[in-house]
Amino acid sequence: MSETITLHGHSVSKGVGEGEALVCDKPLSFIAVGISNEEGIVRIDRHPLNGQSIVGKVLIYDTDIFSTGGALSMYTKKTIFNTAPAAVIWRKAHNIGAGGTIYAGIPSMDRIEEGLPWDLIGTGDWVKVDSEQGIVEVTKKS
Amino acid sequence: MRLGDIDKRRLDGEEGPAVRHAMEHLVKMGEAFEAEEMVDLHSCHLLSDYRTMGEGGLQFYEQLVEWGGAMLVPTTCDPMSMDLKNMDKFDWPEGYPERQTRISDAFRELGVALTFSCTPHLGHNVPKFGENLAWVEGNATGYANSVLGARGNREDSITAPLAGIAGRTPKFGLLDPRNRVGECLVEIDPNLMERLGGDGRRCADFEALGMIIGDFAYDRVPVVVGLRPNMETEELKAICAACSPALIGTLMLLVGVSPEANTVEEAFGGEVPRDVDRLWVDADAMRRAYEQLSNTAKEDVDVVMSGCPFKTIYEIQEVAELLGDNTVEDGVKFIIHTDRVTHVLAEHMGLTDRIARAGALLTTDTCEYCMPIEHMYGPDTVIAADSMKMRRLVAGEGKPTWRYGTLTDCVNAAITGKFRPTHWN
């Protein structure tokens, strides 16, 4: 069994979700041109996650950039195509990502007390986000 | 007046005869009003209507075209004496449309955007804080100075285009920040403020309030306290309509609204002078203003008009809602004025149709002020309007008589043929 750590942060959209972590330290946008609605694949020029799928992942990134339309693109991913992430963790929430996750009911958190989220969580770790309690449990990939 | 190198070059004719002609006039203006220098111009708004400018105005513009003149800054124009969409609805005197068309042609050559609107500040030529304007049109210049913090006198219709061609204007009056301080104080009774405005009453109430402020301040800059913060655009447009029929200046320092009047002290440039001339505005003053604006007691109306200054899309919605399923009384004309841009939006929103179905007319590009009203309506006509400005400018010997009331009163008059005021009685 691999190591498990518990992190504490600020709740943005309340709920519980878990999944495999997909991590970057860059800003990201949920708009359809940035992450396709149908497949949930990142298609942003020179982005570290370019070509990767966010579907069902716990997505970790800096904050939201690009269009405010990202919120409704996220809603469409969640309600029409089931291509939304299971949860989102930001260094700092932007209101665009917050509005989208709150309305779509995707748990989200920011401001992890223990440090920068990409220093604490790696791609492939199993992450449970409990934003009801403001807790993130990380089971490191063995 | 100190002239910069660029001014001298333009005055010497190096940029063509139109620019030289313009600079010659501007230098004389600057000297007359003791300007110390010229400043760069950023925006221009010109007079368009043939009714006002006449044959001389037409020749003036065509001369500028002949000299190769071109506007060097974004330029829009005021309403004209024609509504291209509704030519058959009005009885224009002979020769009017032809001459008005020649003015449009000249504007195209000069590079003037054909907006034909008295509310450029809301949509076609929105000035910024600190911008230098050469604009005709009091309500627009008033709003630009008072609400947006742009700088401009109510420029006359000759100087405005010449400044646009020169790209420069002498710094006097409100173009000089030193003159942008309060000279008298208007205090609005909080009880009055609570009762002012609202759907169906907004325009008439705030135009009347503007008139009270303007008549008191006249040629001084009034500082106004007691307004709500975040006044609606339509309310402010109505207040600023006083700049021309009442206030001859073009700046009201509205405390909490004007960017240059965050506090009453700032509005007076430091401290409020102890002996400052003050006016207290209460419900009685409002009642008297309404009375003053009617020049007949006749109930039977022939024409009902609304939209001076031009109606915004929200005001057109308001008219459509007040009309509801009613129709305009036989023999009564109900005319609502707006510009072509707003008309495009109103059409897309189905409002133009709704208004037409009720038997009213939403015009574009023109208004009563730009029409030869003596010729069109004659002195026996009774007009009901919720516009203080139109009423003041277009009343007088040989012209129709006026009744003043709220939009609700006016719409009811259009439907019933009878004007029965219900507000401030």
Next chain:
Amino acid sequence: MGETITLHGRPISRGVAEGEAIVTDKALSFIAAAITNDEGIVRMDGHPLQGRSVMGKVLVYDTDIYSTGAGLSFYTKWKIDKSTPRAIICREMHNIGGGFTIYTGVPSIDRIREGLPWDLIGDGDWVRVDSERGIVEVTKRS
């Protein structure tokens, strides 16, 4: 022959002209809707000069009110209809009046040092405006 007085003021539009005075202490507008272009007759509701012509007179008034369109209305009066006053004296010149008198070359003057112009000049007085020198000569009607 009546008494002659000399007044001093600020030149606005430079030139020399003389004529019979028409006097008001109220503001005035030269727009076509307020003073007719063809005859120069005042048609402003409730104005003390209502019904009178300003054509060929030396016009004394407070300052310009109403539309800036007065600029080109005045130009038409001057160029086409020859219905303007010969000279203008204001208590305080508005830039509108400045614009049209300067452009047409109709002499104008304001800020009379000796007092308010309507206290010093009466209807029917013969007035010579020399705005080259900033001087107004008033020959009182006998």
Next chain:
Amino acid sequence: MNLTDADKRKLDGGEGRAVQHAMEHLVKMGEAFDAEEMVDLHTVHVFSDYRTVGDGGVNFYENLVNMGGHISLPSSCEPMSMDRNHNDQFDWPDGYEEGQQKIVDALATLGVQPTFSCTHYLNANVPKFRSNMAWVEGNATGFANTVIGARGNREDAVTSPLAGIARRIPKYGMLDPGNRVGDCLVQIDPHLIERIGGEGRRTADFEALGAVIGDFAYDRIPVVTGLPDYMQNEELKALVTACSPAMTTTLMLLVGISPEARTLEEAFGGKVPKDVDTIRVTEDDLREMYGKLEQTTKEDVDIVISGCPFKTLQEVQELTQQLGARKVADGVQFYIFTDRITFNMAEDMGLVDKIEAAGALLTTDTCSWCMPVETMFGPDKVIASDSMKMRRLLAGDGKPTWRYGTLTDVVDAAVTGKFKPRRWN
């Protein structure tokens, strides 16, 4: 969060299901961002394009309609995925027009003004100093905050219409005046200012400058010094375009231009912090940014795009002058984007005819961003554009590749089929 009695009534369903639904979301947003209270909202700008919002967006808007929602505030909406004037010129995927029409209908029922524009702040929904906004669209929110001094975050596409329905919004971010102070300092080199902008180069230069500032400031508020005392709308529009593709915030404090930054000290809320993070921007930085915005060195272009953000009338004029009597090369598509209001004015001025005669297309209501560029243009296409924003948002796997240059460069590319950049080289 402290809720007023009126807020509580709305939250309890006292004003109907739509308002309640909206308030529930807004309360959660306020709590997430530690807002202490809600404030009155004054203006709304919402999302429209089907390409971005998809069927979830359709459901979202139709759900608001079914709940009886109405936006009774000054409002406007973003460009959509359709150009009704030129639909035959584009190859929309199946179901697009139907999906888009549903959104258009829902927005009409909600009472949203059909502007379909990303530059509504210049012509249809102009905020005032201190207005509280719930706007989507970075360049618009950036302009409103930075140039006008209105207050608003780049609100997300869900929260914006909900706030419009509730007429309230939690006071966080830029809505709270306490947050409107500088966090970092950008000094523009005077040599750069001398060379930047001008005819044919304005958009590309100032969008690139915006990107330099935005990349540095990122989620902080930059205070910018060294700009000219006066900047044209088009220059400022280009500069603040960085609010979204570069900066995550929406306020640049431009010293001498922003109403809240009359001095450097005021921009920092009193005193410039001694250790403030500072960059100096020179010609080299702009050259480097132009280079970074290129994705390919191919000279042969398939598509040329200009008008992101939408072109103003002045820019449409500039473009026709650049085109002159030349014609677009065979096999090249040249798209110029603007809104229906500007299109109407351009038509009246004869500019649309000139553009069409040259073989280019002036569209209304839409832009490449609202189109599915993968299916419409495909990955082997090369696009030349003077828009930094479009280039940043629309590049990536499976999409066309981009070249970046001035308007002069891209017009030449449209005419010759070859992109040969000449700026900052």
